[in-house]
Amino acid sequence: MTAIAPGCPSGLSLSATATPAQDPSAFVAQKDGVKSLDLIVKGARCGGCLSKIESNVGRLPGIRLARLNLSSGRLRVEWAGQLKPHAIVETVSDLGYGVTAFDPGKVDVEDARTERRLITALTIAGVGTAAVMFMSEPLWFGSDLPADMRNILRWLSAAVAIPVAIISGQPFFSSALASIRARRLNMDVPVSLAVILALALSLYETSVGGQHAFFDASVMLLFFLLIGRVLDARLRRRAYAAANELASLQTATATRLGLNGRAEAVRASDIRPGDILLVAAGERLAIDAEIISGESDVDLRLVTGEVEPMATITGQTLHAGAVNLSAPIQVRALAAANDSLMADVARLLEAGEQKKSGYRRLADKAAELYVPQVHATAALGFVGWLMFGATAAQAAYVAVTVLIITCPCALALAAPLVQVVAAGRLFREGVFLSSGDALERLAAIDHVVLDKTGTLTLGDPVLSNMSEDARRALTHAAMLARASHHPFSRALVKVAGAGPVAEVIREIPGQGVTGTIEGRRAKIGSASFLGAMAGGGSELWFAFEGEAPTPFHFDDAIRPEAAETIAKLKAMGIEVELLSGDGAERVARAAEAAGIQQWTARATPQSKAAHVKALEASGQKILMVGDGLNDAGALAGAHASIAPGGAVDVSRLASDCVFSGDSLRAIAITVITARAARARMRENFALAALYNIVVVPVALAGWVTPLIAAVAMSASSAVVTLNALRMAGPRRSSQGGMP
Amino acid sequence: MNVFMLMLPGIAVLALVGLGAFRWALKSGQFEDPKGAAARILEESDHPG
Numbered sequence: 142m143t144a145i146a147p148g149c150p151s152g153l154s155l156s157a158t159a160t161p162a163q164d165p166s167a168f169v170a171q172k173d174g175v176k177s178l179d180l181i182v183k184g185a186r187c188g189g190c191l192s193k194i195e196s197n198v199g200r201l202p203g204i205r206l207a208r209l210n211l212s213s214g215r216l217r218v219e220w221a222g223q224l225k226p227h228a229i230v231e232t233v234s235d236l237g238y239g240v241t242a243f244d245p246g247k248v249d250v251e252d253a254r255t256e257r258r259l260i261t262a263l264t265i266a267g268v269g270t271a272a273v274m275f276m277s278e279p280l281w282f283g284s285d286l287p288a289d290m291r292n293i294l295r296w297l298s299a300a301v302a303i304p305v306a307i308i309s310g311q312p313f314f315s316s317a318l319a320s321i322r323a324r325r326l327n328m329d330v331p332v333s334l335a336v337i338l339a340l341a342l343s344l345y346e347t348s349v350g351g352q353h354a355f356f357d358a359s360v361m362l363l364f365f366l367l368i369g370r371v372l373d374a375r376l377r378r379r380a381y382a383a384a385n386e387l388a389s390l391q392t393a394t395a396t397r398l399g400l401n402g403r404a405e406a407v408r409a410s411d412i413r414p415g416d417i418l419l420v421a422a423g424e425r426l427a428i429d430a431e432i433i434s435g436e437s438d439v440d441l442r443l444v445t446g447e448v449e450p451m452a453t454i455t456g457q458t459l460h461a462g463a464v465n466l467s468a469p470i471q472v473r474a475l476a477a478a479n480d481s482l483m484a485d486v487a488r489l490l491e492a493g494e495q496k497k498s499g500y501r502r503l504a505d506k507a508a509e510l511y512v513p514q515v516h517a518t519a520a521l522g523f524v525g526w527l528m529f530g531a532t533a534a535q536a537a538y539v540a541v542t543v544l545i546i547t548c549p550c551a552l553a554l555a556a557p558l559v560q561v562v563a564a565g566r567l568f569r570e571g572v573f574l575s576s577g578d579a580l581e582r583l584a585a586i587d588h589v590v591l592d593k594t595g596t597l598t599l600g601d602p603v604l605s606n607m608s609e610d611a612r613r614a615l616t617h618a619a620m621l622a623r624a625s626h627h628p629f630s631r632a633l634v635k636v637a638g639a640g641p642v643a644e645v646i647r648e649i650p651g652q653g654v655t656g657t658i659e660g661r662r663a664k665i666g667s668a669s670f671l672g673a674m675a676g677g678g679s680e681l682w683f684a685f686e687g688e689a690p691t692p693f694h695f696d697d698a699i700r701p702e703a704a705e706t707i708a709k710l711k712a713m714g715i716e717v718e719l720l721s722g723d724g725a726e727r728v729a730r731a732a733e734a735a736g737i738q739q740w741t742a743r744a745t746p747q748s749k750a751a752h753v754k755a756l757e758a759s760g761q762k763i764l765m766v767g768d769g770l771n772d773a774g775a776l777a778g779a780h781a782s783i784a785p786g787g788a789v790d791v792s793r794l795a796s797d798c799v800f801s802g803d804s805l806r807a808i809a810i811t812v813i814t815a816r817a818a819r820a821r822m823r824e825n826f827a828l829a830a831l832y833n834i835v836v837v838p839v840a841l842a843g844w845v846t847p848l849i850a851a852v853a854m855s856a857s858s859a860v861v862t863l864n865a866l867r868m869a870g871p872r873r874s875s876q877g878g879m880p
Numbered sequence: 881m882n883v884f885m886l887m888l889p890g891i892a893v894l895a896l897v898g899l900g901a902f903r904w905a906l907k908s909g910q911f912e913d914p915k916g917a918a919a920r921i922l923e924e925s926d927h928p929g
Contacts, residue, residue, distance in 0.1 A: 211913055212912070212915045272891065
């Protein structure tokens with residue numbers, strides 16, 4: 142690695158942060174007079190960044206601690222005194238890094254603790270296994286070992302194995318108990334039973350000076366199983382952290398006006414119905430609210446999927462996700478009334494969640510098949526040997542060896558290993574899974590339903606088919622457009638680039654902007670604002686006073702690689718359709734450009750969810766891809782779902798995975814990877830079953846010695862692991878930057 | 881035989897020491913930021929934290 146990573150702001154180029162740093166004061170925690178704040182820093186990649194950020198923040202007055210975690214990109218700052226938290230954010234953002242306040246949250250801490258506990262259990266099991274193995278070796282191979290020596294080694298093994306099993310077996314024992322209480326069988330039931338019975342049998346054998354003891358096998362079993370558990374927990378935590386990070390990038394804060402007229406920054410979750418909020422131009426509404434004063438335009442792309450902004454009127458209800466465009470407005474937060482859009486979405490979400498919790502994972506299905514069979518075989522072995530005249534001890538020995546040797550090391554590792562490898566591969570592609578079993582659902586889909594605005598398209602309009610006139614007018618039009626938050630104005634500025642702004646700017650909500658350029662009055666805005674003939678479609682007009690207006694046309698740009706992705710999905714035998722809340726003409730145009738034949742326009746949130754439900758009822762497995770509030774119900778109700786990184790919170794939460802970046806390629810990659818992962822998992826289950834078919838007769842015949850058990854268990858786990866690692870495949874050309 | 885009896889407790893003690901060391905490392909956050917640790921070693925620590 143070079144000292145300065147490419148694109149790293151600690152180099153010479155100062156990367157422009159697109160969004161202004163928001164006020165982080167809502168996220169400041171206070172304890173014993175020391176205030177603390179957690180921030181996510183984007184773009185810090187090397188030691189240079191690290192020392193620059195830490196020393197610059199450290200120089201602010203009153204700072205006690207400024208520590209950047211380079212691996213997770215989190216900066217923790219602690220200070221005492223009157224330092225304004227905004228100064229910290231500004232210091233970091235002035236250095237050229239993106240920065241957002243963030244709430245570490247409870248779940249994160251809880252998950253970290255679970256993982257640490259599992260790692261501790263794994264270490265204890267690992268050290269215990271090694272110790273018992275050392276002592277077992279002479280027992281396996283030293284046939285000339287004197288009897289008293291054997292005894293000492295056995296008792297020592299017991300002294301190590303029993304406490305180790307009690308400590309590191311905790312996760313399995315508690316889960317098995319919980320599952321029995323719920324009158325269901327999971328994989329932890331045979332695991333716990335095998336470990337406990339093996340230890341009991343070995344203790345008995347040792348005390349009567351018998352042939353074999355399985356202390357080594359029982360701790361080794363726990364060791365292998367814990368590997369699977371740790372991988373599983375780590376995957377979940379990493380997926381959660383990634384999703385959390387995406388969410389915090391659009392942290393929902395709001396400005397509340399207190400009774401004394403003072404404005405304060407609050408978290409969206411702290412807003413109470415009836416609160417008066419100030420919504421600045423360019424700010425996204427975090428809750429449902431009613432406009433009480435001010436006139437502006439709002440962008441409803443995330444709420445309804447409509448591209449054209451809407452002019453507001455006082456008293457109108459705005460839904461969460463609406464973006465205020467032209468002028469500041471004051472709103473009153475509303476209680477979630479029963480008939481509000483948010484409440485509807487919440488209901489749809491709930492229905493979908495219930496459906497998903499009913500989904501049975503491959504591993505659970507395998508466990509339900511496997512557990513009764515193993516237990517029946519062990520019982521059969523016990524009864525069979527008794528009938529053929531064996532003593533109870535001999536019969537019990539056979540039954541326990543059956544339980545030990547069939548114990549599902551391979552089975553328990555089969556799914557998590559593949560999931561970890563597949564999730565890692567998707568992670569490098571910028572796709573974050575919400576859970577391991579999402580892969581199984583994603584693999585089963587045969588029909589993709591796409592939302593248009595913000596999903597098939599980028600959501601931001603782009604300037605299209607520029608005429609000669611428009612090209613000439615662009616420089617002047619941009620001088621007015623730079624003063625506006627309107628999406629069309631922004632699209633215009635994107636093409637024109639940075640430059641001067643006109644003087645005496647006035648923005649008239651719902652109409653346009655006027656200003657003075659080189660001493661002449663000029664206007665930019667809707668056709669009616671300039672008195673031009675509306676040409677239909679998305680357009681913006683510009684004119685100097687007394688001159689004929691020039692139109693600019695805009696298109697909702699399709700995401701890169703959309704057509705290729707859709708062709709690829711179709712080639713895989715997957716149907717693709719477009720379902721949008723936008724007008725018919727625009728939907729038809731987008732469908733044609735992306736190569737989709739089947740499309741529906743003007744869909745409401747309810748009709749979207751109903752459509753998905755109907756398709757599911759007809760036996761199809763739907764993959765819903767959407768970003769808006771209007772998609773949330775459909776996302777939750779579909780068999781599997783994907784949301785782009787820019788989606789609203791509800792939609793992201795309802796989805797199985799979230800992709801970052803602009804390209805739609807992520808959808809095809811996710812489905813292909815999920816299918817490959819499912820194939821690998823099935824192979825692994827087949828391998829585990831094959832292994833059992835071979836070893837069960839050996840155990841039933843009473844030939845299993847501790848040595849055979851140890852070798853068979855390691856071998857089956859190793860085979861499953863290697864098969865899962867095949868998933869990793871040849872590494873793609875590294876895109877760098879991804880941890 | 882006697883050597884053996886001496887070795888076994890030795891092994892046990894060593895194992896416990898190793899285990900304790902790992903737990904300490906885990907608890908004191910040694911694995912929290914491997915990339916940062918690699919970068920920090922090259923920096924002069926003239927700033928807080």
